[in-house]
Amino acid sequence: NAGVTQTPKFQVLKTGQSMTLQCAQDMNHNSMYWYRQDPGMGLRLIYYSASEGTTDKGEVPNGYNVSRLNKREFSLRLESAAPSQTSVYFCASSEVGTSDETQYFGPGTRLLVL
Amino acid sequence: DQQVKQNSPSLSVQEGRISILNCDYTNSMFDYFLWYKKYPAEGPTFLISISSIKDKNEDGRFTVFLNKSAKHLSLHIVPSQPGDSAVYFCAASAPGSARQLTFGSGTQLTVLP
Numbered sequence: 001n002a003g004v005t006q007t008p009k010f011q012v013l014k015t016g017q018s019m020t021l022q023c024a025q026d027m028n029h030n031s032m033y034w035y036r037q038d039p040g041m042g043l044r045l046i047y048y049s050a051s052e053g054t055t056d057k058g059e060v061p062n063g064y065n066v067s068r069l070n071k072r073e074f075s076l077r078l079e080s081a082a083p084s085q086t087s088v089y090f091c092a093s094s095e096v097g098t099s100d101e102t103q104y105f106g107p108g109t110r111l112l113v114l
Numbered sequence: 115d116q117q118v119k120q121n122s123p124s125l126s127v128q129e130g131r132i133s134i135l136n137c138d139y140t141n142s143m144f145d146y147f148l149w150y151k152k153y154p155a156e157g158p159t160f161l162i163s164i165s166s167i168k169d170k171n172e173d174g175r176f177t178v179f180l181n182k183s184a185k186h187l188s189l190h191i192v193p194s195q196p197g198d199s200a201v202y203f204c205a206a207s208a209p210g211s212a213r214q215l216t217f218g219s220g221t222q223l224t225v226l227p
Contacts, residue, residue, distance in 0.1 A: 004157070031213070033212075033214065035217075040123075040219060041219050042118070042120075042205075042219045043158070043217045045214050045216075048212050049212075050211075056212075090158070094213060096212050101207075102160050103148075105150075105159070106157050107156055108156070108157050
């Protein structure tokens with residue numbers, strides 16, 4: 001039972017390049033989330049998916065797109081990376097609407113955009 | 115506009131003593147509060163939570179207190195251990211919208227042996 005897994009662990013991009021961050025969970029959770037964490041700041045929500053087939057913008061969605069591929073997988077895409085997107089990205093999942101709505105996080109992807 | 119604030123970026127305590135981490139919020143719609151612990155190069159790990167219908171929740175050495183009138187919550191760790199040294203984030207959510215979390219900026223706790 002791996003919980004939430006993320007790939008890659010670390011990536012370096014040049015400005016303008018694209019990439020997709022992958023996230024998968026094996027807890028059969030209905031909701032999944034993407035956050036970014038910058039130095040001295042808390043985690044900020046980029047996008048979330050309340051259930052399979054739905055996605056919604058969070059606090060900082062500009063420059064990102066997401067896909068809820070199936071119940072297990074939720075990917076985050078940077079179409080044209082910018083240095084301002086240098087950050088650590090965390091994926092999380094939860095079972096909303098039950099007695100335990102706790103969000104469980106993956107280990108993170110460190111992204112450096114040059 | 116920060117809806118969840120942790121005003122102390124860092125806190126140092128002696129091993130065996132109590133650690134008290136504080137968090138304030140402004141959104142009166144928040145009804146569920148959580149504390150996460152984060153080690154370097156790892157994801158946040160859930161520690162303890164509290165619903166707005168309670169004012170206290172305990173789990174071993176960890177206790178969270180909620181003061182709704184003051185819009186304030188605190189995490190008490192007793193006794194503190196060196197392994198507790200980490201960044202602690204408080205987070206809050208409101209009903210609906212998939213329970214999206216709003217995080218504070220974190221407090222670095224250092225427990226000195």
